[in-house]
Amino acid sequence: MTTIIIEDEKPAARLLQRKLQKLNVEVGVMLHSVEESIAWFSNNAHPDLIFLDIQLSDGLSFEIFEKIEIRSAVIFTTAYDEYALRAFKLNSIDYLLKPIDEEDLEVSVAKFKARLPKQNMVQMDFDQIKRMLSNPFDKNHKKRFTVKIGQHLKVIAIDEIECFFSENKGTYIHTFDNRNYLIESTLEVLEQELDPEKFFRVSRKFIIALRSIKEILIHSNSRLKVILPSYAEDEIIVSREKVSDFKTWIG
Incomplete structure:
Protein backbone atom coordinates (compact mmCIF):
# COMPACT_ATOMS: atom_id res chain seq x y z
CA MET A 1 0.00 0.00 0.00
CA ASN A 135 -7.58 28.56 15.85
CA PRO A 136 -7.71 27.10 19.36
CA PHE A 137 -5.10 29.57 20.56
CA ASP A 138 -7.27 32.60 19.64
CA LYS A 139 -9.73 31.91 22.43
CA ASN A 140 -9.45 33.27 25.96
CA HIS A 141 -6.88 31.33 27.91
CA LYS A 142 -7.29 29.96 31.42
CA LYS A 143 -6.63 32.58 34.08
CA ARG A 144 -7.32 30.47 37.18
CA PHE A 145 -8.31 27.02 38.42
CA THR A 146 -10.68 26.05 41.23
CA VAL A 147 -9.72 22.96 43.24
CA LYS A 148 -11.56 21.17 46.03
CA ILE A 149 -9.75 20.67 49.35
CA GLY A 150 -11.99 18.79 51.75
CA GLN A 151 -15.11 20.92 52.11
CA HIS A 152 -13.38 24.03 50.78
CA LEU A 153 -12.73 25.43 47.33
CA LYS A 154 -9.40 27.07 46.55
CA VAL A 155 -8.77 29.39 43.62
CA ILE A 156 -5.30 29.08 42.07
CA ALA A 157 -4.21 31.88 39.75
CA ILE A 158 -2.32 30.89 36.62
CA ASP A 159 0.79 32.80 37.77
CA GLU A 160 1.00 30.60 40.87
CA ILE A 161 1.49 27.46 38.79
CA GLU A 162 4.92 25.98 38.23
CA CYS A 163 3.81 22.99 36.18
CA PHE A 164 1.07 20.46 35.49
CA PHE A 165 1.79 16.75 35.64
CA SER A 166 -0.04 13.44 35.26
CA GLU A 167 0.33 10.55 37.68
CA ASN A 168 -1.68 7.38 38.29
CA LYS A 169 -4.35 8.50 35.77
CA GLY A 170 -4.77 11.84 37.58
CA THR A 171 -3.73 15.35 36.58
CA TYR A 172 -2.16 17.71 39.11
CA ILE A 173 -1.22 21.36 39.49
CA HIS A 174 2.12 22.00 41.17
CA THR A 175 2.49 25.51 42.57
CA PHE A 176 5.52 27.63 43.39
CA ASP A 177 4.91 27.05 47.10
CA ASN A 178 5.59 23.33 46.52
CA ARG A 179 2.00 22.04 46.77
CA ASN A 180 0.13 19.61 44.54
CA TYR A 181 -3.58 19.86 43.71
CA LEU A 182 -5.64 17.27 41.84
CA ILE A 183 -7.78 18.74 39.04
CA GLU A 184 -10.54 17.29 36.87
CA SER A 185 -8.83 17.67 33.51
CA THR A 186 -6.23 16.06 31.26
CA LEU A 187 -2.99 17.39 29.87
CA GLU A 188 -4.53 17.18 26.38
CA VAL A 189 -7.36 19.51 27.41
CA LEU A 190 -4.97 21.82 29.26
CA GLU A 191 -2.85 22.21 26.11
CA GLN A 192 -5.85 23.84 24.43
CA GLU A 193 -6.80 25.99 27.43
CA LEU A 194 -3.40 27.41 28.39
CA ASP A 195 -1.57 30.32 26.77
CA PRO A 196 1.06 28.70 24.50
CA GLU A 197 3.42 31.61 25.11
CA LYS A 198 3.46 30.82 28.82
CA PHE A 199 3.10 27.02 28.93
CA PHE A 200 4.64 24.16 26.95
CA ARG A 201 4.03 20.41 27.04
CA VAL A 202 7.54 18.98 27.24
CA SER A 203 6.48 15.32 27.40
CA ARG A 204 3.57 12.95 27.85
CA LYS A 205 3.67 13.69 31.60
CA PHE A 206 4.50 17.41 32.00
CA ILE A 207 3.34 20.88 30.97
CA ILE A 208 5.65 23.55 32.41
CA ALA A 209 5.43 27.32 32.81
CA LEU A 210 8.07 29.42 31.08
CA ARG A 211 8.55 31.61 34.15
CA SER A 212 9.19 28.54 36.30
CA ILE A 213 12.29 27.34 34.44
CA LYS A 214 15.27 27.53 36.78
CA GLU A 215 17.85 25.61 34.76
CA ILE A 216 18.10 23.57 31.53
CA LEU A 217 20.63 20.75 31.27
CA ILE A 218 21.82 18.63 28.34
CA HIS A 219 20.45 15.11 28.80
CA SER A 220 21.03 11.77 27.07
CA ASN A 221 19.79 10.91 23.56
CA SER A 222 19.63 14.55 22.40
CA ARG A 223 17.09 15.42 25.09
CA LEU A 224 16.99 18.21 27.66
CA LYS A 225 16.37 18.16 31.41
CA VAL A 226 14.46 21.04 33.01
CA ILE A 227 14.93 22.06 36.63
CA LEU A 228 12.06 23.91 38.33
CA PRO A 229 12.22 25.90 41.60
CA SER A 230 10.32 23.44 43.79
CA TYR A 231 9.10 20.39 41.85
CA ALA A 232 11.46 17.48 42.57
CA GLU A 233 9.29 14.36 42.56
CA ASP A 234 10.43 13.20 39.15
CA GLU A 235 12.83 14.27 36.39
CA ILE A 236 11.33 16.64 33.82
CA ILE A 237 12.76 15.57 30.48
CA VAL A 238 11.96 17.30 27.20
CA SER A 239 11.21 14.44 24.79
CA ARG A 240 13.50 14.27 21.79
CA GLU A 241 10.80 15.09 19.23
CA LYS A 242 9.90 18.25 21.18
CA VAL A 243 13.40 19.64 21.75
CA SER A 244 13.41 21.83 18.63
CA ASP A 245 10.02 23.38 19.41
CA PHE A 246 11.01 23.79 23.05
CA LYS A 247 14.12 25.77 22.08
CA THR A 248 12.01 27.99 19.84
CA TRP A 249 9.48 28.46 22.66
CA ILE A 250 12.09 29.59 25.21
CA GLY A 251 13.54 31.94 22.59
Missing part, protein backbone atom coordinates in the same frame (compact mmCIF):
# COMPACT_ATOMS: atom_id res chain seq x y z
CA THR A 2 1.11 3.59 -0.56
CA THR A 3 1.40 5.85 2.48
CA ILE A 4 2.36 9.48 3.12
CA ILE A 5 2.77 11.64 6.22
CA ILE A 6 1.65 15.28 6.43
CA GLU A 7 3.20 16.81 9.55
CA ASP A 8 4.77 20.26 10.01
CA GLU A 9 7.18 19.13 12.76
CA LYS A 10 9.88 17.27 10.85
CA PRO A 11 11.28 15.38 13.88
CA ALA A 12 7.75 14.14 14.68
CA ALA A 13 7.29 13.08 11.05
CA ARG A 14 10.56 11.13 11.08
CA LEU A 15 9.64 9.49 14.40
CA LEU A 16 6.27 8.38 12.99
CA GLN A 17 8.02 7.07 9.88
CA ARG A 18 10.33 4.92 12.03
CA LYS A 19 7.37 3.55 14.01
CA LEU A 20 5.55 2.68 10.78
CA GLN A 21 8.64 0.92 9.42
CA LYS A 22 8.51 -1.38 12.45
CA LEU A 23 5.01 -2.34 11.26
CA ASN A 24 6.31 -2.95 7.71
CA VAL A 25 4.56 0.17 6.44
CA GLU A 26 6.78 2.18 4.10
CA VAL A 27 6.24 5.94 3.84
CA GLY A 28 6.71 7.26 0.32
CA VAL A 29 6.55 11.01 0.96
CA MET A 30 6.56 13.40 3.92
CA LEU A 31 4.88 16.80 3.45
CA HIS A 32 5.04 19.67 5.93
CA SER A 33 2.46 22.35 5.07
CA VAL A 34 -0.94 22.97 3.51
CA GLU A 35 0.64 24.70 0.51
CA GLU A 36 3.18 21.93 -0.11
CA SER A 37 0.48 19.26 0.22
CA ILE A 38 -1.89 20.93 -2.26
CA ALA A 39 0.93 21.21 -4.79
CA TRP A 40 1.93 17.57 -4.30
CA PHE A 41 -1.62 16.17 -4.59
CA SER A 42 -2.16 18.24 -7.75
CA ASN A 43 0.70 16.47 -9.50
CA ASN A 44 0.87 12.96 -8.04
CA ALA A 45 -1.25 9.83 -7.67
CA HIS A 46 -3.06 9.86 -4.36
CA PRO A 47 -1.91 7.31 -1.76
CA ASP A 48 -3.95 4.60 -0.09
CA LEU A 49 -3.39 6.07 3.36
CA ILE A 50 -2.52 9.51 4.78
CA PHE A 51 -1.23 10.20 8.29
CA LEU A 52 -2.33 13.79 8.75
CA ASP A 53 -1.66 16.36 11.48
CA ILE A 54 -4.61 18.74 12.00
CA GLN A 55 -2.70 21.94 12.77
CA LEU A 56 0.02 22.67 10.21
CA SER A 57 2.36 25.65 10.18
CA ASP A 58 0.31 27.53 7.56
CA GLY A 59 -3.21 26.54 8.60
CA LEU A 60 -5.58 23.66 9.32
CA SER A 61 -4.95 20.57 7.21
CA PHE A 62 -8.66 20.48 6.25
CA GLU A 63 -7.84 23.29 3.82
CA ILE A 64 -6.14 20.65 1.65
CA PHE A 65 -9.45 18.84 1.18
CA GLU A 66 -11.20 22.08 0.30
CA LYS A 67 -8.80 22.57 -2.62
CA ILE A 68 -8.23 18.99 -3.73
CA GLU A 69 -10.68 16.07 -3.97
CA ILE A 70 -8.70 13.40 -2.19
CA ARG A 71 -9.72 9.72 -2.31
CA SER A 72 -7.56 8.32 0.45
CA ALA A 73 -8.09 6.89 3.91
CA VAL A 74 -6.97 9.28 6.64
CA ILE A 75 -5.56 8.69 10.10
CA PHE A 76 -5.26 11.99 11.96
CA THR A 77 -2.28 12.51 14.27
CA THR A 78 -3.17 15.25 16.68
CA ALA A 79 -2.86 16.75 20.14
CA TYR A 80 -6.58 17.64 20.23
CA ASP A 81 -8.51 15.93 22.98
CA GLU A 82 -10.70 12.92 22.23
CA TYR A 83 -13.94 14.74 23.10
CA ALA A 84 -13.42 17.33 20.36
CA LEU A 85 -12.46 14.68 17.81
CA ARG A 86 -15.79 12.91 18.24
CA ALA A 87 -17.38 15.88 16.51
CA PHE A 88 -16.11 14.79 13.11
CA LYS A 89 -14.89 11.20 13.27
CA LEU A 90 -16.35 9.38 10.25
CA ASN A 91 -16.24 5.75 9.11
CA SER A 92 -13.33 6.48 6.79
CA ILE A 93 -11.28 8.35 9.44
CA ASP A 94 -9.30 7.24 12.46
CA TYR A 95 -7.13 9.31 14.76
CA LEU A 96 -4.10 9.00 17.05
CA LEU A 97 -3.45 11.32 19.98
CA LYS A 98 0.06 12.73 20.29
CA PRO A 99 2.50 11.58 21.50
CA ILE A 100 1.66 8.55 19.40
CA ASP A 101 1.67 5.23 21.22
CA GLU A 102 3.08 2.36 19.13
CA GLU A 103 0.30 -0.04 20.16
CA ASP A 104 -2.38 2.49 19.15
CA LEU A 105 -0.57 3.00 15.84
CA GLU A 106 -0.52 -0.73 15.19
CA VAL A 107 -4.28 -0.97 15.86
CA SER A 108 -5.03 1.91 13.47
CA VAL A 109 -2.94 0.39 10.69
CA ALA A 110 -4.66 -2.97 11.25
CA LYS A 111 -8.08 -1.28 10.98
CA PHE A 112 -7.08 0.24 7.66
CA LYS A 113 -5.70 -3.03 6.27
CA ALA A 114 -8.89 -4.84 7.29
CA ARG A 115 -10.91 -2.51 5.05
CA LEU A 116 -8.77 -3.07 1.98
CA PRO A 117 -9.37 -3.24 -0.95
CA LYS A 118 -12.37 -0.94 -0.38
CA GLN A 119 -11.90 2.54 -1.75
CA ASN A 120 -12.13 5.23 0.89
CA MET A 121 -13.34 8.72 0.18
CA VAL A 122 -13.02 11.42 2.81
CA GLN A 123 -16.24 13.39 3.31
CA MET A 124 -16.17 16.08 5.97
CA ASP A 125 -18.36 18.93 7.16
CA PHE A 126 -15.70 21.65 7.09
CA ASP A 127 -17.84 24.29 8.75
CA GLN A 128 -18.57 22.04 11.71
CA ILE A 129 -14.93 21.01 12.03
CA LYS A 130 -13.69 24.58 11.95
CA ARG A 131 -16.19 25.67 14.58
CA MET A 132 -14.87 22.93 16.87
CA LEU A 133 -11.18 23.08 16.15
CA SER A 134 -9.93 26.09 14.21
Whole structure:
Protein backbone atom coordinates (compact mmCIF):
# COMPACT_ATOMS: atom_id res chain seq x y z
CA MET A 1 0.00 0.00 0.00
CA THR A 2 1.11 3.59 -0.56
CA THR A 3 1.40 5.85 2.48
CA ILE A 4 2.36 9.48 3.12
CA ILE A 5 2.77 11.64 6.22
CA ILE A 6 1.65 15.28 6.43
CA GLU A 7 3.20 16.81 9.55
CA ASP A 8 4.77 20.26 10.01
CA GLU A 9 7.18 19.13 12.76
CA LYS A 10 9.88 17.27 10.85
CA PRO A 11 11.28 15.38 13.88
CA ALA A 12 7.75 14.14 14.68
CA ALA A 13 7.29 13.08 11.05
CA ARG A 14 10.56 11.13 11.08
CA LEU A 15 9.64 9.49 14.40
CA LEU A 16 6.27 8.38 12.99
CA GLN A 17 8.02 7.07 9.88
CA ARG A 18 10.33 4.92 12.03
CA LYS A 19 7.37 3.55 14.01
CA LEU A 20 5.55 2.68 10.78
CA GLN A 21 8.64 0.92 9.42
CA LYS A 22 8.51 -1.38 12.45
CA LEU A 23 5.01 -2.34 11.26
CA ASN A 24 6.31 -2.95 7.71
CA VAL A 25 4.56 0.17 6.44
CA GLU A 26 6.78 2.18 4.10
CA VAL A 27 6.24 5.94 3.84
CA GLY A 28 6.71 7.26 0.32
CA VAL A 29 6.55 11.01 0.96
CA MET A 30 6.56 13.40 3.92
CA LEU A 31 4.88 16.80 3.45
CA HIS A 32 5.04 19.67 5.93
CA SER A 33 2.46 22.35 5.07
CA VAL A 34 -0.94 22.97 3.51
CA GLU A 35 0.64 24.70 0.51
CA GLU A 36 3.18 21.93 -0.11
CA SER A 37 0.48 19.26 0.22
CA ILE A 38 -1.89 20.93 -2.26
CA ALA A 39 0.93 21.21 -4.79
CA TRP A 40 1.93 17.57 -4.30
CA PHE A 41 -1.62 16.17 -4.59
CA SER A 42 -2.16 18.24 -7.75
CA ASN A 43 0.70 16.47 -9.50
CA ASN A 44 0.87 12.96 -8.04
CA ALA A 45 -1.25 9.83 -7.67
CA HIS A 46 -3.06 9.86 -4.36
CA PRO A 47 -1.91 7.31 -1.76
CA ASP A 48 -3.95 4.60 -0.09
CA LEU A 49 -3.39 6.07 3.36
CA ILE A 50 -2.52 9.51 4.78
CA PHE A 51 -1.23 10.20 8.29
CA LEU A 52 -2.33 13.79 8.75
CA ASP A 53 -1.66 16.36 11.48
CA ILE A 54 -4.61 18.74 12.00
CA GLN A 55 -2.70 21.94 12.77
CA LEU A 56 0.02 22.67 10.21
CA SER A 57 2.36 25.65 10.18
CA ASP A 58 0.31 27.53 7.56
CA GLY A 59 -3.21 26.54 8.60
CA LEU A 60 -5.58 23.66 9.32
CA SER A 61 -4.95 20.57 7.21
CA PHE A 62 -8.66 20.48 6.25
CA GLU A 63 -7.84 23.29 3.82
CA ILE A 64 -6.14 20.65 1.65
CA PHE A 65 -9.45 18.84 1.18
CA GLU A 66 -11.20 22.08 0.30
CA LYS A 67 -8.80 22.57 -2.62
CA ILE A 68 -8.23 18.99 -3.73
CA GLU A 69 -10.68 16.07 -3.97
CA ILE A 70 -8.70 13.40 -2.19
CA ARG A 71 -9.72 9.72 -2.31
CA SER A 72 -7.56 8.32 0.45
CA ALA A 73 -8.09 6.89 3.91
CA VAL A 74 -6.97 9.28 6.64
CA ILE A 75 -5.56 8.69 10.10
CA PHE A 76 -5.26 11.99 11.96
CA THR A 77 -2.28 12.51 14.27
CA THR A 78 -3.17 15.25 16.68
CA ALA A 79 -2.86 16.75 20.14
CA TYR A 80 -6.58 17.64 20.23
CA ASP A 81 -8.51 15.93 22.98
CA GLU A 82 -10.70 12.92 22.23
CA TYR A 83 -13.94 14.74 23.10
CA ALA A 84 -13.42 17.33 20.36
CA LEU A 85 -12.46 14.68 17.81
CA ARG A 86 -15.79 12.91 18.24
CA ALA A 87 -17.38 15.88 16.51
CA PHE A 88 -16.11 14.79 13.11
CA LYS A 89 -14.89 11.20 13.27
CA LEU A 90 -16.35 9.38 10.25
CA ASN A 91 -16.24 5.75 9.11
CA SER A 92 -13.33 6.48 6.79
CA ILE A 93 -11.28 8.35 9.44
CA ASP A 94 -9.30 7.24 12.46
CA TYR A 95 -7.13 9.31 14.76
CA LEU A 96 -4.10 9.00 17.05
CA LEU A 97 -3.45 11.32 19.98
CA LYS A 98 0.06 12.73 20.29
CA PRO A 99 2.50 11.58 21.50
CA ILE A 100 1.66 8.55 19.40
CA ASP A 101 1.67 5.23 21.22
CA GLU A 102 3.08 2.36 19.13
CA GLU A 103 0.30 -0.04 20.16
CA ASP A 104 -2.38 2.49 19.15
CA LEU A 105 -0.57 3.00 15.84
CA GLU A 106 -0.52 -0.73 15.19
CA VAL A 107 -4.28 -0.97 15.86
CA SER A 108 -5.03 1.91 13.47
CA VAL A 109 -2.94 0.39 10.69
CA ALA A 110 -4.66 -2.97 11.25
CA LYS A 111 -8.08 -1.28 10.98
CA PHE A 112 -7.08 0.24 7.66
CA LYS A 113 -5.70 -3.03 6.27
CA ALA A 114 -8.89 -4.84 7.29
CA ARG A 115 -10.91 -2.51 5.05
CA LEU A 116 -8.77 -3.07 1.98
CA PRO A 117 -9.37 -3.24 -0.95
CA LYS A 118 -12.37 -0.94 -0.38
CA GLN A 119 -11.90 2.54 -1.75
CA ASN A 120 -12.13 5.23 0.89
CA MET A 121 -13.34 8.72 0.18
CA VAL A 122 -13.02 11.42 2.81
CA GLN A 123 -16.24 13.39 3.31
CA MET A 124 -16.17 16.08 5.97
CA ASP A 125 -18.36 18.93 7.16
CA PHE A 126 -15.70 21.65 7.09
CA ASP A 127 -17.84 24.29 8.75
CA GLN A 128 -18.57 22.04 11.71
CA ILE A 129 -14.93 21.01 12.03
CA LYS A 130 -13.69 24.58 11.95
CA ARG A 131 -16.19 25.67 14.58
CA MET A 132 -14.87 22.93 16.87
CA LEU A 133 -11.18 23.08 16.15
CA SER A 134 -9.93 26.09 14.21
CA ASN A 135 -7.58 28.56 15.85
CA PRO A 136 -7.71 27.10 19.36
CA PHE A 137 -5.10 29.57 20.56
CA ASP A 138 -7.27 32.60 19.64
CA LYS A 139 -9.73 31.91 22.43
CA ASN A 140 -9.45 33.27 25.96
CA HIS A 141 -6.88 31.33 27.91
CA LYS A 142 -7.29 29.96 31.42
CA LYS A 143 -6.63 32.58 34.08
CA ARG A 144 -7.32 30.47 37.18
CA PHE A 145 -8.31 27.02 38.42
CA THR A 146 -10.68 26.05 41.23
CA VAL A 147 -9.72 22.96 43.24
CA LYS A 148 -11.56 21.17 46.03
CA ILE A 149 -9.75 20.67 49.35
CA GLY A 150 -11.99 18.79 51.75
CA GLN A 151 -15.11 20.92 52.11
CA HIS A 152 -13.38 24.03 50.78
CA LEU A 153 -12.73 25.43 47.33
CA LYS A 154 -9.40 27.07 46.55
CA VAL A 155 -8.77 29.39 43.62
CA ILE A 156 -5.30 29.08 42.07
CA ALA A 157 -4.21 31.88 39.75
CA ILE A 158 -2.32 30.89 36.62
CA ASP A 159 0.79 32.80 37.77
CA GLU A 160 1.00 30.60 40.87
CA ILE A 161 1.49 27.46 38.79
CA GLU A 162 4.92 25.98 38.23
CA CYS A 163 3.81 22.99 36.18
CA PHE A 164 1.07 20.46 35.49
CA PHE A 165 1.79 16.75 35.64
CA SER A 166 -0.04 13.44 35.26
CA GLU A 167 0.33 10.55 37.68
CA ASN A 168 -1.68 7.38 38.29
CA LYS A 169 -4.35 8.50 35.77
CA GLY A 170 -4.77 11.84 37.58
CA THR A 171 -3.73 15.35 36.58
CA TYR A 172 -2.16 17.71 39.11
CA ILE A 173 -1.22 21.36 39.49
CA HIS A 174 2.12 22.00 41.17
CA THR A 175 2.49 25.51 42.57
CA PHE A 176 5.52 27.63 43.39
CA ASP A 177 4.91 27.05 47.10
CA ASN A 178 5.59 23.33 46.52
CA ARG A 179 2.00 22.04 46.77
CA ASN A 180 0.13 19.61 44.54
CA TYR A 181 -3.58 19.86 43.71
CA LEU A 182 -5.64 17.27 41.84
CA ILE A 183 -7.78 18.74 39.04
CA GLU A 184 -10.54 17.29 36.87
CA SER A 185 -8.83 17.67 33.51
CA THR A 186 -6.23 16.06 31.26
CA LEU A 187 -2.99 17.39 29.87
CA GLU A 188 -4.53 17.18 26.38
CA VAL A 189 -7.36 19.51 27.41
CA LEU A 190 -4.97 21.82 29.26
CA GLU A 191 -2.85 22.21 26.11
CA GLN A 192 -5.85 23.84 24.43
CA GLU A 193 -6.80 25.99 27.43
CA LEU A 194 -3.40 27.41 28.39
CA ASP A 195 -1.57 30.32 26.77
CA PRO A 196 1.06 28.70 24.50
CA GLU A 197 3.42 31.61 25.11
CA LYS A 198 3.46 30.82 28.82
CA PHE A 199 3.10 27.02 28.93
CA PHE A 200 4.64 24.16 26.95
CA ARG A 201 4.03 20.41 27.04
CA VAL A 202 7.54 18.98 27.24
CA SER A 203 6.48 15.32 27.40
CA ARG A 204 3.57 12.95 27.85
CA LYS A 205 3.67 13.69 31.60
CA PHE A 206 4.50 17.41 32.00
CA ILE A 207 3.34 20.88 30.97
CA ILE A 208 5.65 23.55 32.41
CA ALA A 209 5.43 27.32 32.81
CA LEU A 210 8.07 29.42 31.08
CA ARG A 211 8.55 31.61 34.15
CA SER A 212 9.19 28.54 36.30
CA ILE A 213 12.29 27.34 34.44
CA LYS A 214 15.27 27.53 36.78
CA GLU A 215 17.85 25.61 34.76
CA ILE A 216 18.10 23.57 31.53
CA LEU A 217 20.63 20.75 31.27
CA ILE A 218 21.82 18.63 28.34
CA HIS A 219 20.45 15.11 28.80
CA SER A 220 21.03 11.77 27.07
CA ASN A 221 19.79 10.91 23.56
CA SER A 222 19.63 14.55 22.40
CA ARG A 223 17.09 15.42 25.09
CA LEU A 224 16.99 18.21 27.66
CA LYS A 225 16.37 18.16 31.41
CA VAL A 226 14.46 21.04 33.01
CA ILE A 227 14.93 22.06 36.63
CA LEU A 228 12.06 23.91 38.33
CA PRO A 229 12.22 25.90 41.60
CA SER A 230 10.32 23.44 43.79
CA TYR A 231 9.10 20.39 41.85
CA ALA A 232 11.46 17.48 42.57
CA GLU A 233 9.29 14.36 42.56
CA ASP A 234 10.43 13.20 39.15
CA GLU A 235 12.83 14.27 36.39
CA ILE A 236 11.33 16.64 33.82
CA ILE A 237 12.76 15.57 30.48
CA VAL A 238 11.96 17.30 27.20
CA SER A 239 11.21 14.44 24.79
CA ARG A 240 13.50 14.27 21.79
CA GLU A 241 10.80 15.09 19.23
CA LYS A 242 9.90 18.25 21.18
CA VAL A 243 13.40 19.64 21.75
CA SER A 244 13.41 21.83 18.63
CA ASP A 245 10.02 23.38 19.41
CA PHE A 246 11.01 23.79 23.05
CA LYS A 247 14.12 25.77 22.08
CA THR A 248 12.01 27.99 19.84
CA TRP A 249 9.48 28.46 22.66
CA ILE A 250 12.09 29.59 25.21
CA GLY A 251 13.54 31.94 22.59
